[in-house]
Amino acid sequence: xxxxxxxxxxxxxxxxxxxxxxxxxxxxxxxxxxxxxxxxxxxxxxxxxxxxxxxxxxxxxxxxxxxxxxxxxxxxxxxxxxxxxxxxxxxxxxxxxxxxxxxxxxxxxxxxxxxxxxxxxxxxxxxxxxxxxxxxxxxxxxxxxxxxxxxxxxxxxxxxxxxxxxxxxxxxxxxxxxxxxxxxxxxxxxxxxxxxxxxxxxxxxxxxxxxxxxxxxxxxxxxxxxxxxxxxxxxxxxxxxxxxxx
Amino acid sequence: xxxxxxxxxxxxxxxxxxxxxxxxxxxxxxxxxxxxxxxxxxxxxxxxxxxxxxxxxxxxxxxxxxxxxxxxxxxxxxxxxxxxxxxxxxxxxxxxxxxxxxxxxxxxxxxxxxxxxxxxxxxxxxxxxxxxxxxxxxxxxxxxxxxxxxxxxxxxxxxxxxxxxxxxxxxxxxxxxxxxxxxxxxxxxxxxxxxxxxxxxxxxxxxxxxxxxxxxxxxxxxxxxxxxxxxxxxxxxxxxxxxxxxxxxxxxx
Amino acid sequence: xxxxxxxxxxxxxxxxxxxxxxxxxxxxxxxxxxxxxxxxxxxxxxxxxxxxxxxxxxxxxxxxxxxxxxxxxxxxxxxxxxxxxxxxxxxxxxxxxxxxxxxxxxxxxxxxxxxxxxxxxxxxxxxxxxxxxxxxxxxxxxxxxxxxxxxxxxxxxxxxxxxxxxxxxxxxxxxxxxxxxxxxxxxxxxxxxxxxxxxxxxxxxxxxxxxxxxxxxxx
Numbered sequence: 001x002x003x004x005x006x007x008x009x010x011x012x013x014x015x016x017x018x019x020x021x022x023x024x025x026x027x028x029x030x031x032x033x034x035x036x037x038x039x040x041x042x043x044x045x046x047x048x049x050x051x052x053x054x055x056x057x058x059x060x061x062x063x064x065x066x067x068x069x070x071x072x073x074x075x076x077x078x079x080x081x082x083x084x085x086x087x088x089x090x091x092x093x094x095x096x097x098x099x100x101x102x103x104x105x106x107x108x109x110x111x112x113x114x115x116x117x118x119x120x121x122x123x124x125x126x127x128x129x130x131x132x133x134x135x136x137x138x139x140x141x142x143x144x145x146x147x148x149x150x151x152x153x154x155x156x157x158x159x160x161x162x163x164x165x166x167x168x169x170x171x172x173x174x175x176x177x178x179x180x181x182x183x184x185x186x187x188x189x190x191x192x193x194x195x196x197x198x199x200x201x202x203x204x205x206x207x208x209x210x211x212x213x214x215x216x217x218x219x220x221x222x223x224x225x226x227x228x229x230x231x232x233x234x235x236x237x238x239x240x241x242x243x244x245x246x
Numbered sequence: 247x248x249x250x251x252x253x254x255x256x257x258x259x260x261x262x263x264x265x266x267x268x269x270x271x272x273x274x275x276x277x278x279x280x281x282x283x284x285x286x287x288x289x290x291x292x293x294x295x296x297x298x299x300x301x302x303x304x305x306x307x308x309x310x311x312x313x314x315x316x317x318x319x320x321x322x323x324x325x326x327x328x329x330x331x332x333x334x335x336x337x338x339x340x341x342x343x344x345x346x347x348x349x350x351x352x353x354x355x356x357x358x359x360x361x362x363x364x365x366x367x368x369x370x371x372x373x374x375x376x377x378x379x380x381x382x383x384x385x386x387x388x389x390x391x392x393x394x395x396x397x398x399x400x401x402x403x404x405x406x407x408x409x410x411x412x413x414x415x416x417x418x419x420x421x422x423x424x425x426x427x428x429x430x431x432x433x434x435x436x437x438x439x440x441x442x443x444x445x446x447x448x449x450x451x452x453x454x455x456x457x458x459x460x461x462x463x464x465x466x467x468x469x470x471x472x473x474x475x476x477x478x479x480x481x482x483x484x485x486x487x488x489x490x491x492x493x494x495x496x497x498x499x
Numbered sequence: 500x501x502x503x504x505x506x507x508x509x510x511x512x513x514x515x516x517x518x519x520x521x522x523x524x525x526x527x528x529x530x531x532x533x534x535x536x537x538x539x540x541x542x543x544x545x546x547x548x549x550x551x552x553x554x555x556x557x558x559x560x561x562x563x564x565x566x567x568x569x570x571x572x573x574x575x576x577x578x579x580x581x582x583x584x585x586x587x588x589x590x591x592x593x594x595x596x597x598x599x600x601x602x603x604x605x606x607x608x609x610x611x612x613x614x615x616x617x618x619x620x621x622x623x624x625x626x627x628x629x630x631x632x633x634x635x636x637x638x639x640x641x642x643x644x645x646x647x648x649x650x651x652x653x654x655x656x657x658x659x660x661x662x663x664x665x666x667x668x669x670x671x672x673x674x675x676x677x678x679x680x681x682x683x684x685x686x687x688x689x690x691x692x693x694x695x696x697x698x699x700x701x702x703x704x705x706x707x708x709x710x711x712x713x714x715x716x717x718x
Contacts, residue, residue: 018605018606018607018611019606020573020577020604020605020606021603021604021606026604029600029603029604030604033589033592033600036592036596037589037591037592040591040592040632041591096589096590096591099589099590100585100586100587100588100589100590101583101585101587102587102588102589104553104583104585104587105585105587105588105601105648106587106604107553107576108551108552108553108576108579108581108587109576109601109604109605109652110572110573110576110577110604111604112573168420171416171420172420175400175413175416175417176400178409178413179400179403179404179413180403180404181399181403184399185396185399185400185403188392188393188395188396188399189393189396189397189400189417191389191392192389192390192392192393192396192424193393193420193421193423193424193427195386195389195424195427195431196423196427196430196431196434199382199431199434200434223434230423231423234419234420238337238416238419238420241337241412241416242412242413242416244555244572405515406514406515407515408513408557484516485515485516486513486515486516487513487515487516487517487518489511489558491518492511492518492521492522492558493521493522
């Protein structure tokens, strides 16, 4: 705070302001910030992966060492592991915003509320997709699955599934992170709306491993796609209202 | 008795609901009429279902429970849709009436849904041999109850009434996904539950009893929501400082 | 009204059963500086948050820097800086990264943002701590970085909520100097503080609040 530097600074009021970034540019800036935060706290990221692996392995204890049953329901366990991990990653991504009321800092910056939603939801999608990329080969190995369809299809199912979870999850985490008892509140609000996602994603993933004799894959992917449209649409409309007007 | 007779009773609740937007205080006077009709409808429906309907060929005596189970679940879904409507109404124009109505409909919907689901389980035991099948409609209905329990929990956990109203309105709006899930889950999972619980497909002899009971429960729901709404408004009066407390405008300084 | 930094009419804010601000009417000309005083819970912070559009008033009209708050908050937010109790900082980002995010959000390119962040860190005396995460900072250093965040926006209206809090005597002196510079540059200031003597020396106007209402200051 030396006065010498202050004088060198241009006068505060008269200079023209730079043009503020639009929705897309703003989303990119915030996404970079979110990913940077994730990277700088990558120890937490590692813990998330191990949590997912741990959940996956726990199912074998819950069911007993019944290889047949485990193989049959492997895609269900896979998505449940991602779902449980998503609760942790979502509440964490809003905890860092609450710590010093950084979210208020963002909206006063001003950052577009919809951009904040998009950045958070895309960031969580990347995270969950990455988690899926670790868990999928692991599931294939430990549950002894045969990949009948292409791995590309599996990656695509994982992507649309993670997108749906992240969009709804970002919306609910933004509310729950402000309330008391936030840790309980997020899953009991989030899981019910994710029931159709879970059904569709598990069915589609099962077909990757067991084949699709009745040609149902397309209808499951359509369902996942339309759920994504609904969740992202509702999130974009409602999220700015939630973070304003407090 | 012809099966259209109970439908005449429907004129009263529907007429009152249609008149409500034009005359807000209508229910203050006529809620007793609705309460009487609820007692009458549920009474006659229950009597007919228990004593005049013959046992069904496959399901036997337990079919009678349908006259209570189906109307309650239907009305629970109706209450949830009302909650969605009121949530939207609040988001568009910040109205405390909408907020109170949303809270009341969620609570009444939760009650009706819980009792309806329990009755469904009781019906399932002799019919399917188990209380709980992992039937998707049953399961998604239970999940819906959890969501609205969470909705009410969030309301309790939020102290500032303005914040609470905005958040729960957002939850109620997003929550419309859930009744749609309940409705479509059967198609998605191909279950053994009746695809559509219209009286004809269930058991034709039960139709009259079922309709009496359904209209009775509809009136009961309106009365419950109205009474719960009055309580919510009283609570708001205590929680929310009215503008009158501010006193006269201060002179421009 | 165009020359008013802000103009509020009958502004009231409700927290549940309590009115934190009750029918407050006030306006401040551009370039002036205002000292906002009052006990804890008198509505100072609420007023600053409303002026910064961090929260909206329950009732009343509000015009900040010529923009009506009901017609959109973003034009106001572009020109208003708030130094709040909360620092708005990300604990796990470094000092420089925290400033760069804000600089990019207000429209600077990557290069400009880096350069501005470095200049600002030097200005608030944190150049040596450039690459340290905020988590390792002391309360005083966080305050300095928060001030850097405010200055980086080059606000036309600066709202300072307890700027002297958590600072040692030397820090208070530096902060006084900095506020004086801001005022000299033509920035409109609103300063809420319990240190009435320091505040009086830095400001021209005074607004004393009691239970959300304007009263004449006794001291």
